[in-house]
Amino acid sequence: MEKSSAPVLSPVLTGVFAGPIAGLKYQTPTLSGITTDDGEFQYREGEAITFLVGGVVLGAVEAAPRLNLTQLANRVAGKIDKLHDPSVTNLGRFIHSLDQDGNIETGVKVAPAVHELIGPVTINFSPPTMPMGQGGAVDFANDPTVRRILDTLNATPGVFTSKMPRTLCDAATTRNELRRNIRGIIKTTDVRIPLRDGSYVCADVFRPAAPGRYPIVMSKGFYGKSFYHDCICNETDAIRKEEMEDRYFSGNSDGAQYENHETVDTSVWVPEGYVCIRVDARGVCKSPGLQAPFSVQEAEDYYDAIEWAGTQPWSNGNVGLWGMSYLAMAQHNVASLQPSHLKAMIAQGTDADIYNEALYGGGIFGAGFWNWWWKIWSGNNHCGKRPETDWMARALATPFNDSAAYGPRGTIFMRPDLSKATAPVWIVGPQVGAIIHQLGSSETYIHSTASKARKFDFTDAWFPGSYSGKSIAE
Template sequence: MSKVIETEAGLMLVEWDVPIEMDDGMVLRGDVFRPMSDEPCPVLLSYGPYGKGLPFQEGYETAWERLVSQHPEVADGSSNRFQSWEVADPERWVPHGYACVRVDSRGAGRSPGQIDHFSPREIRDLYMCIEWAGTTLWSNGKVGLSGISYYAAVQWQVAALRPPHLAAICPWEGFNDMYREATHHGGILSTFTRGWARMQVQTVQYGNGRGLMSAINGLSVTGDEVLDAKSLRGNRIDFGAAHLEHAFDDEYYAERRPDLARIEVPVLSAGNWGGAGLHLRGNIEGFLDSGSSQKWLEIHGLEHWTEYYTDYGRALQQEFFDHFLKGEDNGWDQRPPVMLKVRQVDGSFDQRTAEAWPLPGTAWTDLFLNAASGALVEDAGAAGSVSYDELGDGVTFYLPESDEAVEVIGPLSLKLFVSSTTDDADLFAVLRIIGPDGEEITFPGALDPHSPPAQGWLRASHRELDPERSLPYRPYHPHQRRQPLEPGEVYEVDIEIWPTCIVLPPGYRMALTIQGHDYEYGGAPAQLSNLAVELRGSGPLLHDDPIDRPVYDKGNPAPAAKITVHTGGDTPSRLLVPFLRG
């Protein structure tokens, strides 16, 4: 079914529900938006499970309202009829000579089959969609991948398979190491994926018969077939249960982890400073480890969907794709490889570029934890210790105020000497900012409006390091086995704290909190319509599963641990900080 649609920028040809046959005979469905011209054009393609016919405004109402109220340019110049969650608005791209292709992934929206997120079958499907799009009569043979989060994560995977017609990728805030960046932070299970699948995928699963109809074409968002509850369950892998079952970094994650070194196409990797737990590490690691000789890293702030749609984000994407999909000599290849929006304490950002990551000129500084004074100092000092209850407030160490501005940009790592009254300890490290009035300063995060500037996690029984992959500022844990603690014995552990960026004016100071649970903001919680939990500082990225962490099982509570942090002397616990001087 096709239709010519008039937009503010001119005519656009739309083809709904185009069949795309896979190598096993399954037929997926895609929508194609393209110029009214016989001249072949480049393709921007997205492939994912959110229902290509579900309007952004309907499926993600509060996110849309926040986006357009705070960034009105997003709504200007487009009818917004074709806006969908985390993918490009064709009214913005077709007038510039692009075809936009949106494909419902297998089992979702109007594509039948079984949902198995990020599986080899799903990535093979995406490979075939790329090759289909690159060989149509209206395509110039160059396909670029665009989209946020899920639509970004699959880009890393499929690019490593090297589809012949894939010409460039722009993974916007998407992980590539599912275990470390989405399901198990430091070996601790995140319950996010369970709620995400229920709220955002099952609601648009093929055949669920919810009655969602596209106002544009009159088609059911979830296909014309209505399946019963048993059939629906059989047509999806239980994502949350799979992650609970696979507690270590085993073959399940290995087959979903791309070989980044195989990526050859140009890469624009865009991360989010506020994306601890989902939307940052993968973009940085992907930039560093991808095999492409043409790659750029951009990091911004605000909600994880915002800058993709703003004038800033669209201009950046268009310049990148114009260069690699259209062959325009627009100066993109002269850009520095690292582009940052540097975060200020008032919530604003300054633009900065660099030639490498971590930034050249970084003054790596060890700040030692002092149990007696509660300070972060540059001298390890005498031996001491401080204890806290696992579900209590933890312990906090403060960096003294500075008379000069202080910049912290880059990854951090925390070496702790700890003991526990039980055979394990879940360690949560939170970097915090304290204002001159003693009040904590939080920042808009990717998913929570009140986030700390950085977080890190480690289950002490997962403390084993991979010496070949570990770096001083980024310890790497293989997560292959459990090494229980002997109660009362002191163990050395290294915690990866995800990268951060903050400029502290005089009078502001940094603090480090070590505790046994997720960070919580002290003010009122927030809510998004597409999330099942209140947002209390860590968004939906929580670590409170009663099986993975029995202390949360109210029916059979496990004894909470008392954890002791040992400092100074022979146990010099310390935080490695990336200061920038001058």
């Protein structure tokens, strides 16, 4: 009689839990373990995999090379339009609250002791149906089991290393992170980019979660890099911005045109294989120093940011610039300094000769626009007292086109030497909707003769058109 042979097992594969989330327990029919610092787990093809914290079953799903929390909630099943389902919002809030350092942007790391401390309990992530509009998020925060778990973890040294005592993660914050997990985006806030004088500017970096080297799309601006615009100066600001972002991706009841004023939408560009970087100029929000719009120093800071981005481990060395209005105008200044990693520019609604095209058009100071722009539109771009230079007073005191004030090394505004701006450039001029940029867009194109390639378009709806699928594809 022949002996029966043991079944041949398929090869062991490695998957990644998006975030990444480290320290989760997992089980398949043939394998078990703890997700690594990189969120890795092992499985065999066709196996179901169950994830747990202590004795709390988070959910089960067919194993795959990349998984995220939204796939563990049966009613959601990874669908990005169902993140307001309490079952996934509450699951995410619970897991995000277990992160050791409390900064889920760097991933979630569950301390080993958490499993024993939680023990074999059951958590109802989907409370009983509540009246329309109330949902189950608030009710979950008062769940006695959840509160008891957090009390126990807060009382145990080493479980949390910061943000103590730990409370349940905000619902909007969780949903925004889950969206990035689904799209394969890693966000890092307030990255300090070093400058040549020893200072730094702060940037938000959005990059593909998959390992690799990617091209960069950078914007350096004056309005604040947080969601929509303005600053995050405290925890209240942070929650308010998270809620704005959540509403934007959940029906957009605020009617926002974009994620951040005059910069690319990261939710569109990063999944296409780009790293998107938003940089705050000196003196803006948390970037130290004095605000000096369109100055030589601002251009040199931009140069340093481009060269920094071109040498990061996730960069392929190719940096492109994209921006509208202010964030377009600043591009020509830095391009004239010829940073080696700058490869292309898209400037929409721009001016290079600011004195003639925007400040003193026809020899008359544009008081209405500039006073509004400084006091109202860019008036909330700082934390505390505005750290500004006296550029406005000096501009009013210098009504003539003085090259020392408005030339290539101007002490007030920099007028770039476009003969040195060699990067390919696509300029889009607005026909309507702006009191500046029409003349400047065409004149900048005409004088960008040193550019290796150049393109010019006029458009009516330059703001919505810039974010249209057609424009992005082109």
